[in-house]
Amino acid sequence: MAFGIAMLVVFLATITTAAVVDGFVPPSHVQSIDPAKVSQTPPFDKPGLHKLADGTYEAYYVAHIFAFEPHHLVIPAGAKVTFYVTSTDVVHGFSIPETGVNTMVEPGWVSTVSHTFDKPGTYLLVCNEYCGIAHHTMADSVEVK
C-alpha cells in the first residue's frame, strides 16, 4: 500500500513537471465563438491551412454533421501545425490516430492542439464523439508529403 501511494506521488510529479516545464497540458484554451456565426467569423470563414511568418502552420477546421472542412488537408513533412477546431451544431471529436492529436469539439468553443508531422503518409482524421445517425462516416484524411 505504501508502495502504491509512493507510485501515485511519482506519477503526479511526472505529469506536473511535464505540464510546467514542457507545457504538456491537455487542450484548454478557453476561447469562445458564436456557433451560429462560425461561417462569418474569420479565420473560420475560410477553413484550411495557413503558413505563419515563423515557418509553422495553422489549420482551421469546422466540424458539422457529418463532415469536417477542409477536406484532405495537405501538410509539408516536418511542419508544426496548430489545429483550431470548432463545431456549428453538436459535440464532435477531432482525432488523428497515432499522432496524439485528439480533442473534444464543442459548439461555442475553439479547441486548440499542436503536432509536428515528421512521417510522410496519409493519416485518418475521425470524429470520435457520437454526433448522430451517420457518426461513423464522419472522417477525412490528412496527407503529409
Added chain:
Amino acid sequence: MIAEKAKTSAEFQARFTVAKENLLVLAHIYTATAALTLGALFGLLQGFSRANWIVIPPEFDYYRILTAHGVLMALVFTTFFITGIMTFATYRSIPRVRSVKLGWIGYSVMLFGTVMATIAIVSGNATVLYTFYAPLKAHPSFYFGGTFLIAGTWFVAADVFLNVRYWMKNNPKTRIPLPAFLSATTFVMWCIATIGVVLEMLLLIPWSLGWTSGIDVGLTRMLFWYFGHPLVYFWIMGAYLIWYTVVPTTYKGTVFSDALTRLSFVLLLLLSTPVGIHHQFLDPGISAGWKWLHALNTYAVVIPSFMTAFAVFASFEIAARKQGRRGFAQVVGGLPWGNPVFTGPALGMLLFIFGGFGGVVNTSYSMDVLVHNTMWIVGHFHVTVGGPVALSFIGAAYGLVPALTGRKLFAPKLALAQTYMWFVGMMLMSTSMHIAGLLGSPRRTSDVTYFGAQGAQSWHPEMVTAAIGGTLLFISILMFVVVAVGTRFRNEQAGEAPQFSFAPVDEDAGETPPALDKLVQWGALAIGLAVLAYIGPIHDQLSQPHFLAPGLRTW
C-alpha cells in the same frame, strides 16, 4: 378431501411465502437481472456490428441499441442491484419490526422512471447515449424518466437513513452495525452526487419542452460529470460492501478490521465527487489548472481502493492461518474456488487489477490525450463495472436469492461455470478493446472500417476478438438467468433453510474510533470538498463569455 386440500394449501403457503422485506429486496434484484439480460443482448449486437459480422438495420439502428445498452447496464442494472443489496444489508443488520412502505415507494418510482426512459430510447426518440450530451436533444420523456429513476433512489436512501437513525436512538452506546453503516455511507455519497444530474435535468427538461431556446453545453457537461464519476464509485461501493462483509463468509473468515472498513468508505464518501473533471480533460472550455486539481484529487481516491485490496487479502490470510495454511500458494489455493458466491467476487477482484491500472492512466492528465474517446476507455469501464462490480453482484445473488426465498440454488455447477466463463470472456473482450484504443480506434461508432482507410486496418482483428469475448459474456449472462429464474420458479425448498449472515469482525482487530460513525459531519465535509472543487470551474463556466446552443435531433 376438503381438509386435505386446505392442508396442502397451508403447507404451500408456509413453504413458499417470502417475508415482506425479502420480497422488496428480491424485486430489486430481479429487476436488475432483467435490465442486465436486455442490456447484454444489445451489447452482443454492438460487438457483432463492430466486428463486421452483421449490419444493424437503420429501422432499429446501432446508436439506439448503444443508448439502451449504456442506460440499462450503467444506470439501471447497477442502481437496482445496489439499492437492493443496501436495503438488505440495512434490514438484516438492524433487527426491528418495520414498515417497508418507503422502500416500495422508492422501488416503484425507480421502475416507473426506468420504463419511461426505456420506451423513449427503444422508440428511437432518445438516441443520445447514456451521457446524453447536449445539444443532442431527446424527447422530454427520456429526461423525465431519468429524473424519476434518480428520485426513486432518494426514497430508498431515506429508508436506509431512517433505519440507521432508529438504531442510533435505541443503541446510543453501540456502534452502527457495519453493513448498515456501509450502506448509509454509500447513500450519503449518492445523494450528494445525484444533485448534479438532477440540476442538469432541470436545465434539459424545459429546453427539451421548447420553453428555453438554448442550452449551455459546457455547464451541462460539467454537471453530468459531477455525477458521472461518483456514479462509478457508487458501483464500486456496492462491490466493496460484498467484498468486506459477504465474501469472508464463504471461507469462514472475518472482516480484517472494522475501523479500516469504515475508514475506506468514509474516504470514498469524501473523495468520490471532487474528481469529475478528469472526464473532461479534452474539453476546450475548462482551464488547465482546474483539470490538474481534479487529476490530483483522482489520485487521492485511489487510496481507499489500495486499503480495500490490502484488507481483502489480509482477511484471506487470517482465515488460512487459523486453518493452518501458510504461504501464498496455500492461502490462495485453500480458498473456496468451487463456490460461486466466492468465485464471482474473487474473479472480479482479479479483473479490477487491470481496471485500476487503466484508471490511473486515464486520470494522468496529459496522458489521457492518447486514450480519450478511444476503445481503451470502453475496455477500461468494461473491466471495472463489468468486472468487479457485475461479477460481485452476480456472485452475491447466488448467496442472497436462496437466503431470501428459502429455496435451493438451481444448478449450482452452472452458476460456478458462469463466473469462470465471464472472467474469460471479459479478459478477451477488454484486453482487445484496450489494444484497439492504443491503436487509435474510436469508441461509440457502429463500424470502424472507415471505407477501408489504411489507418483503420489494424483495428479490425481486435474487434473480432472483442466480439468473441462478448459472445462468451452473453452466454455467461444467459447461464446466470437460467440459475436466477430456475431458483425462483423451480420452487425446490432447501432441506435446511439457507441462512445468511454477514461476516463477523476479526477478534484481533483494534477498537474503532467513534468519530468514524459521525455520518452527518462526514457528509457535511464531503459537500464542502465538492463545493471547493467545483465552485471555481462553475464560476468560470458561467462568467466567461459563452454561447448557448439551440439543440438538434441528429438521428
